[in-house]
Amino acid sequence: MRIVIAGGGLGGLTCARVLHAHGIDAVVCERDASREARVQGGTLDLTVAEGQWALREAGLEAGYRAIARPEGQDMVLYDSAGTLLRREVTPDEGEERWGRPEADRPALRKLLLDALPEETVHWGHAVTHAEPLGDGRHRVHVSGGETLDCDFLIGADGARSRIRPLLTDAEPAYCGAHGMELVIHDADRAHPAASALVGRGSFSAIGDQQTLSAQRNGDGTIRVHLTLRCSEDWMESSGIPFDDPDRARAALKELYAGWPAEFLALVDATSGPLLAYPLTALPVGVRWENTPGVTLIGDAAHLMSPFAGQGANLAMRDGAELALVLAEGGDVRKFEQVMLERAEPAARMSADNLELFLSDGAAEKVRHLFAKMFGEED
Numbered sequence: 001m002r003i004v005i006a007g008g009g010l011g012g013l014t015c016a017r018v019l020h021a022h023g024i025d026a027v028v029c030e031r032d033a034s035r036e037a038r039v040q041g042g043t044l045d046l047t048v049a050e051g052q053w054a055l056r057e058a059g060l061e062a063g064y065r066a067i068a069r070p071e072g073q074d075m076v077l078y079d080s081a082g083t084l085l086r087r088e089v090t091p092d093e094g095e096e097r098w099g100r101p102e103a104d105r106p107a108l109r110k111l112l113l114d115a116l117p118e119e120t121v122h123w124g125h126a127v128t129h130a131e132p133l134g135d136g137r138h139r140v141h142v143s144g145g146e147t148l149d150c151d152f153l154i155g156a157d158g159a160r161s162r163i164r165p166l167l168t169d170a171e172p173a174y175c176g177a178h179g180m181e182l183v184i185h186d187a188d189r190a191h192p193a194a195s196a197l198v199g200r201g202s203f204s205a206i207g208d209q210q211t212l213s214a215q216r217n218g219d220g221t222i223r224v225h226l227t228l229r230c231s232e233d234w235m236e237s238s239g240i241p242f243d244d245p246d247r248a249r250a251a252l253k254e255l256y257a258g259w260p261a262e263f264l265a266l267v268d269a270t271s272g273p274l275l276a277y278p279l280t281a282l283p284v285g286v287r288w289e290n291t292p293g294v295t296l297i298g299d300a301a302h303l304m305s306p307f308a309g310q311g312a313n314l315a316m317r318d319g320a321e322l323a324l325v326l327a328e329g330g331d332v333r334k335f336e337q338v339m340l341e342r343a344e345p346a347a348r349m350s351a352d353n354l355e356l357f358l359s360d361g362a363a364e365k366v367r368h369l370f371a372k373m374f375g376e377e378d
């Protein structure tokens, strides 16, 4: 069986790796020109039942343990006046208590790529579209004119999937907020105050309809995220020069005027490019009729905002589970039902959390949410 996977993100690579472990070598068409073509984003906490389960199925549990950072679960939560609302320090047996050790996305991606034959990923192969050949097989069109025919096609190509239209008309819609990512390099040495504020894990400050957060990564960087409620055309209408990061940084700080200076110093400590993006999501509870020979996984199937911290975990679980179904000649229709049922509560939680974190008076609501999560009286 010739399998083509569109997209070499965590979902697609996990799928390819589990297939490989079962003697099936798929082809992964990846838009990026090479492994190093794009900075792959920050740290992810992998859940036992999803991300960690998938890596076990991929035979990569030991590799994961080597890159996992349990202490990355430490967190501090402030309001925008600088009041500390919550501090969590990972106990020595942290993994047992919370079970979601952090791992850097680039390290996870490397773990998966290193465990695949070199020729699996076809770099610089952006899928433009795919068409059914009428016998359950599909023809995949790649930019530059190349085509690949396959017996089974997996759309793992993320938010703007080119495979999704084969299965559903559902499209991502704007969630009413934008996110921005900036990076502090060499944090401990060059920016000790920022480093101390963030600690071993993450820092979050919640204002009215806007948040400022920062996460330590395993490579000495700290990733700073700003999220705010705004109109869909905000990147054009705000007048912020996003192509000029230094001026953009100054303009962004004005949006956080009145916040504690030590919090805004996190933004000052960043350097290099600024990544800004609208948050989008597919409708909660998306479903489609099964079509033989093709399916979707991960963000392509059930894109949600990052507010539940589940997207990568689900993508990896989807990828591993689908690989097992294909390797064992199982029922893809049943796989799709289970996948979409699993994703629905996470998508709903993402949507609800986005509303809560970006509401007026959000800090107190978020403090309450954490107390509830930790089973405390509040």
Ligand SMILES: Cc1cc2nc3c(=O)[nH]c(=O)nc-3n(C[C@H](O)[C@H](O)[C@H](O)COP(=O)(O)OP(=O)(O)OC[C@H]3O[C@@H](n4cnc5c(N)ncnc54)[C@H](O)[C@@H]3O)c2cc1C
Pocket (backbone or CB within 6 Å): 006, 007, 008, 009, 010, 011, 012, 029, 030, 031, 032, 043, 044, 045, 125, 126, 127, 128, 156, 157, 158, 159, 160, 161, 162, 179, 297, 298, 299, 300, 306, 309, 310, 311, 312, 313, 314, 315
């Ligand atoms: C700021 C932020 C923080 C997040 N934090 C977390 C978290 O803590 N925990 C968590 O679980 N999730 C988190 N997520 C969500 C998570 O990043 C995604 O859900 C996850 O990456 C989805 O994996 P995927 O493999 O389905 O898609 P992607 O990671 O989007 O991978 C898709 C791949 O397909 C490639 N591609 C795209 N189009 C094409 C094409 N036409 N042809 C070929 N290749 C293509 C892309 O280059 C990419 O490599 C976060 C997201 C954001 C934005």
